[in-house]
Amino acid sequence: MGKLKANLRMYKDFFGGYIKYRKKINQASRWINKYAEVKGLSVNPHKMYLTNLKIWLAENEEMYGQRICPCFEATGDKKIDRQLVCPCTYAAHDIEIHGTCHCNLFGRKDLTEEQWKEQELRIMKEYRIPLKIEGKTVDTRNVPIDHYRNMDVPDPVHQLKQALNQLDGTFNMIVEREQSAKNIIQYCKLKNIKASYQQKNDIYLVTIQK
Numbered sequence: 001m002g003k004l005k006a007n008l009r010m011y012k013d014f015f016g017g018y019i020k021y022r023k024k025i026n027q028a029s030r031w032i033n034k035y036a037e038v039k040g041l042s043v044n045p046h047k048m049y050l051t052n053l054k055i056w057l058a059e060n061e062e063m064y065g066q067r068i069c070p071c072f073e074a075t076g077d078k079k080i081d082r083q084l085v086c087p088c089t090y091a092a093h094d095i096e097i098h099g100t101c102h103c104n105l106f107g108r109k110d111l112t113e114e115q116w117k118e119q120e121l122r123i124m125k126e127y128r129i130p131l132k133i134e135g136k137t138v139d140t141r142n143v144p145i146d147h148y149r150n151m152d153v154p155d156p157v158h159q160l161k162q163a164l165n166q167l168d169g170t171f172n173m174i175v176e177r178e179q180s181a182k183n184i185i186q187y188c189k190l191k192n193i194k195a196s197y198q199q200k201n202d203i204y205l206v207t208i209q210k
Helices: 003-020 022-039 047-064 078-084 091-098 113-127 156-166 178-190
Strands: 041-043 106-108 137-139 170-175 194-200 203-209
Touching: 003 022, 003 047, 003 156, 022 041, 022 047, 022 106, 047 178, 091 106, 106 113, 137 156, 156 170, 156 178, 156 203, 170 178, 178 194, 178 203
Parallel strands: 137 170
Antiparallel strands: 041 106, 170 203, 194 203
């Protein structure tokens, strides 16, 4: 599929999410601004980027019952998932190292426009990796690890989002963990897409029917 068509799908999904979650987006704006004020931080100044994070937070809350960080999928481990609830327990460390939290929602107060853009590019480079596609199957395994959290970047749900923009018709995804397969099913339900999974030896094969 051409890059233009994939981008059009991405924008369509963005505006669809904005319309669907307008109320939650407004609610998120209030707690985000309040948290930044209390912590002496700034909020990402780029409206479209910021809105996209709020949409993903709303989607994660609907999927997992918690506003899991937009950068990661839920693990199914209650202790770990509590640490991933935005603003996550890792945010202070990330801000100290990079100037922003991992998803670039919050940043240091003195961050410049150029520094915000640098951090956004850094994260986009991490997440927009070429998908490993063979035929109509996406293999989500063996991606880089965020060593501070010991989690995949990008995780299978983020790879699904990319695949939905790139692939037509029915396709499969190989995942290592059953929780990831369940997360993909949940995300597909949000988008009114049929999906199912089955275990095959030491992997899970998820079938997505667009």
